[in-house]
Amino acid sequence: MPCSGVMPVTGKVMFQGVTSGAGKTTLTAALCRHLALQGREVVPFKAQNVSLNSFVTADGREIAIAQAYQAWACGLEPEVDMNPVLVKPKGNGQCQIMLEGRPWRDLGPGEGGPEIIEGLRAHILEAFHRTALGRDAVVLEGMGSPVEMNLKERDVANMWLAKAVRSPVVLVADIEQGGAFAGLYGTYLLFDEEERDLLRGFIINRFRGDASILRTGIEELESRMEVPCLGVLPLVRFASPAEDSLSLSGGVGGRKGDDVRRFWMKELDRLLEEWKGAWDVNRLEALGLRP
């Protein structure tokens, strides 16, 4: 350890979505890929994922396929610490909770009291610190909307985590259904002071057409939220492992005879190419991802 006493600092940024399916998973994978291609050692982290699409790591632990995909984007083998809590809905409101890749217990609707939440939080923080140790950067992915006010006390994956590890936050909104400005601004208004302090920017995803039409709206939002717009990303049809039923996308074709993981990475590289100039990667990196 250097005698100066300066610990190597791991950079962090967290993508939170205005809704489910806003594009957090893809954005996380894309930023991971971008950093990895620059030779940075980067890892993905999602505290809790609700998904029926899972992957098994080399040591036999079950994590969400989305985090495995993000690991490949980093050029890493998937590790259980990238997704310490996996919730698998079983129907009838019952869920199986996988903790650190192993079945832990089933929870019914309304179950999950404070002691359970505290237990999960402890596991999540440990996993985060293990996975971040020695790495240049961690790209964190939130879960659903961070301002479901009825669930805030039970949050283990959004602002609670961002506060606990002091991670800058970038909000992502899907504009395809309209109302993106309202969704972003409403999320901001529902944040408390400390949360607004962690918020560093927003991104508009899945835009079709000429982005200049959004200019006045973006300027108004930047001044109301006091953070910059870091990108207007065009809608790109591309293939990735489906994360949940909301984002089921059809086959694009062309993966015949190829290892599907290699195909997904090719697709991700194509996405990065298409996004070039549409997002401000420099400013994103400056949030704390640079050495």
Next chain:
Amino acid sequence: MTHPTEGAQDDSEGNYARHVAMLRAQMERGIVGGNRECPYFPCHHPDQDCTFCFCPLYPCGDPLLGEYVVSQRTGGQVWSCQQCLWVHRGDVAASLYALMPELGPEGLDQGTRERLKGELEGKHRRRAKAIMVLGATSGAGKSLMVAALCRALRNRGLTVAPFKSQNMSLNSVVTEQGEEIARIQELQARAAGTRPRGELNPILLKPKGGVTSQIIVEGRPYKDCTVQEYYSDFVRNEAPAIISRNLERLLRSNDVVVIEGAGSPAEINLRGRDVANMYVAKLVHADCLLVVNVERGGAFAYAVGTLALLDEEERRLFKGVIINNMCPGGGSLGPALEIIHTLTGVPVIGEVPHVPDLYLPMEDSMDLDHREEGEGGTVIAVVRLPMISNFTDLDALALEEGVRVAYVRSPAELEGADAIVLPGTKNTVQDLLWLHRSGMAAAIKERAGKVPILGICGGYQMLGRTISDVRGLEGGAPSEVEGLGLLDAATVFDAYAKRTVQVTGSLAEGGGEVRGYEIHMGRTEGRSPPLFLLAPDGRGEGAWDRERKVMGTYLHGAFDLPAFRRLFLSQAGRKDAVPGPPGDHDAQVEASLDRLAFEVEGHLDLDALLGGDARDG
């Protein structure tokens, strides 16, 4: 020749005597409804009641119904009620007729007139209450919320009409009068128990590909223009008058008008270009409701953000937020909802559950990619043309048990399909070129004779030998494009004319009722035997080449009644395709509307919503 009541009436003695004489004649005739024999009919609108051509309450002096104007003849003040539609409502006319006392030559004195008017006001609003449903996003469930409210209010005996100032949709229907409106407004009209007509959806935009759209005004093709022209010219200069005159007429002839917004009212980059949301709300001081879809999460954020981005005057119009698509039986979002009220001043007035298994046309969706509907063994592949339109044609098929409708765009996806449908398109020529380019044309031809292939409207045109756009009407240079050649037919676009008509008829072979509507430009002529025989004269429609199993028709909605569904599915190898329920499309839709209205009313306080007097917009 002028209409007998046209212009301000004259209140001089002699004129009033003539007025009374006409009144007495009216009373003798009894209730007439719409007087189609009158050379002036319809002097207001096609639904008017003509029982009281001369109003027994004249001059009522009610500023909601008329105004004093300067008489051109005498220069004095005279009461004018040319724009009053109150007494021309069927329900109001019937009430008034029942209340009318014996009418002598001296007419009614003022006291009697006031008493009659008071009694009528107790039963009927003079001017409709305006309720407006806005969505935080597209797909929040506005359209069905409007339909539910219309049905629930109608069930209370109120006269109701839906209204949407501007709709962008490729799913349109043709009304009895040959007017074209969005299909969803037709459904809402049905829910309200009122006749579907252009005035309910006075501006309809139909994207034609690229940046061009066709504008339909009051149900008739008006012109084509670019998005740029639409906003910079049409919205600014023409839309306000079109919206006002139609909405005003509805307000004067109903108890309640339920207005639907478009998309989100908080698209702050489009401020000043809105004619579909807060512009309309402010115009008529509507009581506004914000519908937020809870399914994808972020409901708190969308509710708070939408209201916070509006200005104070707009926000004050909102009476409540409705959280929509709650999980049935899944409980409430609880006391946390109060924060929406605290931050915006607008309370959450209802959490409405998702109503499963509704037999209703799906909401507009431009995102059909790889959509699959229905489930089961028989797969109907619908070619996902780039400018696909009227895909609601397939709803009735998808609702059949054991049938799956898949929207496909690549040749490989046609493999294994039990039938292929080439649907309607807003641009036949461009989409036909795409079919050739994408390899879909060759793949479809290869399947001919093996599985049934049906072309509807633009799809029918494509199945023929050629399409000649001799004047470049489809947006491009004049051209002749080769079709798929599966039907011995040729289509010519030679005039900027559009056929919009409702038709009924029967299957050409074996009978069986068929109903539908045509919306198309171009004419198709061919030698194949017809698919349908249309009323009233048995004219042949469409084409059916049995050997190749290829069918073509211009009829949208042809699957709505069971006969053609049965024929088509039997061709697709479904021997058991005798449909039980859902058999009668109409009955299913009615039952679904009632169920929807029941659910919504169970989770919303409709009385509170109706409370307060009609506004003097």
